[in-house]
Amino acid sequence: MNSRPHFDKCQRQFLVTSYERNKDKPNTYNEVMAEFSQKFPGVRIPDRTTIYRIRQKWYKEHTIDNLCKGRVGRKATVNTPENQERVRNILDVESALPADHPNATTARVNDLGNH
Numbered sequence: 001m002n003s004r005p006h007f008d009k010c011q012r013q014f015l016v017t018s019y020e021r022n023k024d025k026p027n028t029y030n031e032v033m034a035e036f037s038q039k040f041p042g043v044r045i046p047d048r049t050t051i052y053r054i055r056q057k058w059y060k061e062h063t064i065d066n067l068c069k070g071r072v073g074r075k076a077t078v079n080t081p082e083n084q085e086r087v088r089n090i091l092d093v094e095s096a097l098p099a100d101h102p103n104a105t106t107a108r109v110n111d112l113g114n115h
Contacts, residue, residue, distance in 0.1 A: 033051075
């Protein structure tokens with residue numbers, strides 16, 4: 001599967017500003033696409049959905065940057081005394097349950113930082 005290249009930052013900024021400049025016109029997207037093809041000859045013209053998504057990212061995230069790299073993977077967690085205490089409390093409750101109880105933990109309980 002060939003993925004198409006992303007638009008660079010300058011091109012995405014142009015799409016947002018061009019849309020804002022033309023948003024009161026009846027064929028807003030057509031105007032934006034025409035201006036884009038004049039400003040960036042030789043670059044594929046974005047379709048309406050692409051323009052819409054870039055605009056929505058601008059309104060929602062206040063950025064036009066490609067956020068893929070910063071939004072992938074496991075969420076970062078913080079190891080604080082409060083979080084450690086919460087885990088200890090959960091494990092204390094679960095360790096009191098019989099082994100065949102559906103809510104009993106099957107994970108090995110470490111000393112949780114009590115060194």
